[in-house]
Amino acid sequence: MEFEDAELANDMIRLLGQELKQLRSQLQEAKEGSARGSEGASSSSSTERVHAVEAENADLKAQIRALELEVSQLQLTPAYRVSENMDMGDQLSKKDRLLKKKDQEISQLEEAIKLYKEKITTQGASMAALQERFDEAQSRLKQFRHERDKAGKQVPTSEKEEQHFNYQKFLLSAPRIPRPGEIQASRKELIVQEDTKILLSVSGYQILQFSDKQIIWSDDTISRAIAIRPLHHYYIDGLEGEWEHSVTNKPLAPGQKCVIFYGHKGWSYMGSFECVQVMPLDLEQYKSLPTHMRKYATSRTVISPDHIPAIVSDLVDGIYAQGILKVECLAFRFLSFDGTLNRKLLKDSGVLSSSQGTAISVPGTGLQSKRSADDNPHHKPHSKKSRV
Incomplete structure (x- = not known):
């Protein structure tokens, strides 16, 4: 007997288990009855009945083991796994979409960073040139101050007074x-x-x-x-x-x-x-x-x-x-x-x-x-x- 539905197989196992319990109960009663004995029953018929019940019990156990084996194999099939993992698949799909969106944002940020680096490089070159010219101007300013101070020391006092003009x-x-x-x-x-x-x-x-x-x-x-x-x-x-x-x-x-x-x-x-x-x-x-x-x-x-x-x-x-x-x-x-x-x-x-x-x-x-x-x-x- 083969089952494609694991739940149906589990139900069958439960029914067979109940039937096995009933047979065990009957077997126990039969054993107790055979032990007490009765005047109208022969010992040979009781023994045959006990053997029949035991054989049926063994057959049920074999069927239960076969069903359990079939259930375990059924749980390993792709159809069962798809049914069991459907919710997990939806979650993974959402995560994939979120990851793709994050990847796009990261790509855009990397592109923006690249443009900023290029702009910074260009501005850095301009600032370097400006700084060079500024340093040169500062150097010339220092030289002008030196020449002014030197010229001021060389001008006689009388000439300085002549040059002063009060507007x-x-x-x-x-x-x-x-x-x-x-x-x-x-x-x-x-x-x-x-x-x-x-x-x-x-x-x-x-x-x-x-x-x-x-x-x-x-x-x-x-x-x-x-x-x-x-x-x-x-x-x-x-x-x-x-x-x-x-x-x-x-x-x-x-x-x-x-x-x-x-x-x-x-x-x-x-x-x-x-x-x-x-x-x-x-x-x-x-x-x-x-x-x-x-x-x-x-x-x-x-x-x-x-x-x-x-x-x-x-x-x-x-x-x-x-x-x-x-x-x-x-x-x-x-x-x-x-x-x-x-x-x-x-x-x-x-x-x-x-x-x-x-x-x-x-x-x-x-x-x-x-x-x-x-x-x-x-x-x-x-x-x-x-x-x-």
Whole structure:
């Protein structure tokens, strides 16, 4: 007898076991009956019955052993294992999906790490080049300091005193002369025609233009003024190296006559002036300049500031603060105001006549204004305008 279902085989074993118990009980009763004996039964028939029961009992035991063997073999078959391991298979399938997902995430992370390493390598090379240039600049800065200190020791005391220029005293000592009656703001770029330039140059005048961030005037008048301009420029592609002398500065000397244009909400002709002093400011005088003028000096020192690292701009500020880089101070004394020239300039620029235009007051960027600006934390410098 063969069974394909293990549960059915187990049920059959239980039934046969119960039947075996019944036969054992009957056999026991038969043995007890044969021991007591009875008058109507013969000994030979009792013995035969006992042998029959024992034979049947042995046959049942053999069937039970055969069934147990068949059950043990059935439990080893694939069909039984599939039924038993169905839940385990579902769990393994879920784990496989989870592992595949984790493998994908790990692959993505490895790819991202690879890209970051490449980026770090590239940035490392850039930082190394920048550090090399920074170290070189520091070395040159150290050399400049050494040369400055050496030159300072060699200059005689009397010559040092001659070189000192106090721009504040110069402005405060301005005479109270009347200012021009009408100073017209063009409200746009003031055009100087070629014939006017030729006429001024033939007359010995040099044309200069200054924004409101680089010039200050004596209080309430334009009788005196000082302007600043950087002596050096930092230009990464310069022909003389990264640091070079300012090639845009027009040469000036004391006694030279100039025509000055001033930019503040438009350009204005200020008149004719005489240059009375051209000299670098020392560190104390530089620090006493209005904040907007110091910022102007720093911003004009670096050519194309948007194309260099911020560390270079910080380096320039530090060099000025140490007194290594200097600004050139230009001192001017008012000579005259040419009304005819002013009207011609306004006409050439397409600006209305002075009677129809809007008169503006003298620029409020004198020494008194500088003091007020320093005392007022809400003071803001004027925005930058176009040049002549």
